[in-house]
Amino acid sequence: MVRSWLATAAAVAFAWTPVASAFKQGDSNGGDVIPGSFILQVDTTPSTLSKRGMSPFSALEHTLAAVADQGVPYTIRQRFDAVPEAFTGFSLQVGDDVGLDKLASIPGVQRVWPVRRLRLPKDVTTEDYQPVGDATSPAPMLRRGFLRGTRHAHTKRGTDFPPASAYAGDTFYPHIDTGIADLHNRGILGEGVKVGVIDSGVDYSNPILGGCFGPGCHISFGYDFAGDSFNGNNQPNPGPDPYASCTDHGTHVTGIVGALANPYGLSGAAPAATLGHYRVFGCTGDTADDLVLAALQRAHAVDNCDIINLSLGSAVGWLDNTAIQIYQDYLATVGVQVVASAGNDRVEGPFFSESPAAGLTTNAVGATDPVYLPAYYATVLGHPDVPYQAPMPLNVTGQRVLYFTSTNPNVTNDACSPLPASTPDLSDKVVVVKRGTCDFTVKLANVAKAGGRVVLVYNSQGSIVIPQLNVGTSGLQAVGSLRYEDGILLLSYYLQSVRGQVITFAPPAVKPLAPYITDNVSGGMMATYSSYGPTNDLYLFPSISAPGSSILSTVPGGLGIIRGTSMASPLVAGAYALLMSARKSDAMTPVQARALMMSTSVQVPSTFRGSTLDTVTLQGAGQINVQRAVDMRTLVSPPQLLLNDTAFFVPSHTVTLQNLESSSVTYTFSYQNARTIATYNNRYSQVLVSPVPNTISIGGPQVSFSQSKITLPAGGKAEVVVTFTAPRLAYPTIGLLPLYSGFVQINSTVAGSSSSNAYTIPYMGLAGKLSDMPVLDSTSTALGAAVPFIAAGQDIQSGPITYSLSGSQGPPICYFRLAGGTRRLSLDLVDAQYNWDATIPAVQNPAQRLAKRTISARASSGTQPFPERYADVPIIGVIDSPYYWPPRDYLFDGPNPYSDFEIVLNGTYKNSAGTVQQAPLGKTYKVLLRGQRITADPTLSASYDSWLSPPFTLNP
Known part of the structure; x- marks a missing residue:
């Protein structure tokens, strides 16, 4: 049986000349799934519970019983019933013969997801740099440490907390860049706020992190969901202690939030906050999203965290695609601020959002290069x-x-x-x-x-x-x-x-960190690795940015400098702790605090000390300045203006201002367009697997305001309509699918003051139609042969052929990749007599073995158009269809480094009832691959990229 969207061809190897490595197991889409593992959401809508006369808890138990009644042996991985109004369900481990369709049909099940792998963001390397050790294998690294004890020295004696005065005169470089130093100098240190870090474990024996764990310690709460040996594929070994010294990542992230004052001159953003850590990674490998969901549940339901940081993730593409995203959206409604790293995949180009950062209310954090450096x-x-x-x-x-x-x-x-x-x-x-x-x-x-x-x-x-x-x-x-x-x-x-x-x-006691050592090359710019957005829904991603490069923080046994959006995210989490602590009396919701942090951010230039602003799809609202967020007392909403594409353009937006000052404030409106980037570096009829985001010299949108100037009394509130005129582009420029963006600027002057402050709102739109964006990759960029294709062993099919399922090469495999995200993807078995004109020719590679790598396009063998409606295509059955809306594939930063789909063709398929069938052997078939273009009508065949294979016969 074909595993749902898991690349099952791991045993098949292709040898290029001269490099003996090629098609590996797909990892972006198929390989992100842990075999036989599923998250099931129980239907606890009020109408359903009322009809069945159940509580959420009894509904969960009845659903588990229904799983057993269906003859499905299972083991419970995690239960999600602590906050039924957020998410009620469980994750299961089942046999390979149990698919998503079978679980989704069980009474009481509302939605099903396979359990996905989540990763620590890819290590950032720089030009000629090759690390001796890294965050997942740090053993060879030098520990310039000050700690001489062992884990047995961890006691419950408590932490000796430095006084608030120890943080005055803060010159730690990321804090100078972001206004954190100003707040530390006022004694604002995050007191009274609980911050939970979900990561790879923490070495709390490091004295800068308090030296112990539990009540009275700086790291006072947490849990280990993983254990040392967990790698994402095996059984976790949970326990109450989140300690880990085999990885740097979690300790480094935790230090950025809350490192205590020390002789070296660094500290955490919120050193007086109450800190906790939830370990979801072992010493090596990945984690599973049901563990992360369990950690989110515990952080909220058990430990009452105000802020949760997640410096982890994988490509997701969409806003509402995972159980974690559902849970995080709920958390914002009950006062929890969720902060997550946007990813280190800038090389992959636009439309590469990651989970759990992508969300309606989640703070997705991009990374900047700090102006100052540790020295x-x-x-x-x-x-x-x-x-x-x-x-x-x-x-x-x-x-x-x-x-x-x-x-x-x-x-x-x-x-x-x-x-x-x-x-x-x-x-x-x-x-x-x-x-x-x-x-x-x-x-x-x-x-x-x-x-x-x-x-x-x-x-x-x-x-x-x-x-x-x-x-x-x-x-x-x-x-x-x-x-x-x-x-x-x-x-x-x-x-x-x-x-x-x-x-x-000199030792640090004599000469600690040198203040104001500047980065004179890229300081103040977006980091070269920070991922592009937006989401496939054209939602802002990342939402905000912070210094993430050359960040000095705690590691097991000492200090270390690491770079990545993983480092930017906890700085933002700490900044929120300062904001919540300083403005507690305002009782802002997470949505309001997020909008305030975004509107008071500082925009990032596209060149070193330049005047052109970088694209919003890279910097979000800009780099945080929490001092401005604490001191500036106007609430601006919404936090972003989403103009959509040309097919669904939204020209008018209402901006609301609420004056919280004790005096009247005068506001004036203006705007500044930012750098426009191309989604593709050639017109979309010649799709590239990985877009190259070149800057395009086009005029941005024109912006007008219903009122260009307005004065609000103390406590006053007003609305201003902002109207956009989209840039008009001609072919072929529009074929690059340009993403344009900029900022509405709102200058405010308090009555009686001679100075002013500026609030900003990012805007973004696509100069083209999302429905024109290709979905199926048709190039040879990743695999060395133009996809899609079918191959057995090293031989690519180039015409009619007979395959022996029991032959030495094994069954044939269909290889394909996604150049864009899609909400509907299907590989179907069809009769060999059909010859439609698909969007991609049936044969693009000449008859040859893969090692030759010569690419030659051939004309389509189709003789008639597809039926007008998607449902009218006469398929025999579905070979495979994903359980979720897949993002586009990796080309550079995936584990291989590319990713692909590799589907075994052994004659099995599912009929219209979802029952697995075996196609008669000895007959000739084709496979039909279809991917819906974003925003296109799913009922029409013309809305899909498609590929119809050459005919093949399956023999025993």
């Missing part, structure tokens, strides 16, 4: 101190002499080859190497082989910040990095010295 000072004899970057001060004592492996600042391959025999003894020196050409690990190894012990790598001119460097197994004692300008300055000192330039490194 410590090195003392250079006879010269001003020079800042260097490392998680903690280098553990180097005494005086050392500088040595540059090359004094040519233009060298591109410094230390990429073994150092020459003439190199002096390096064991007592600080060796300085320039970045470029080869990986950092190669440079460090070559210096170590020449006797070096301490290394500083300085950046290339114009390159983004060097990530954290680690000694790994090189044998080095310590390694750090320098900005380009600091490397050049140090080189000038070196060249001026006659006897050798002396340098020393």
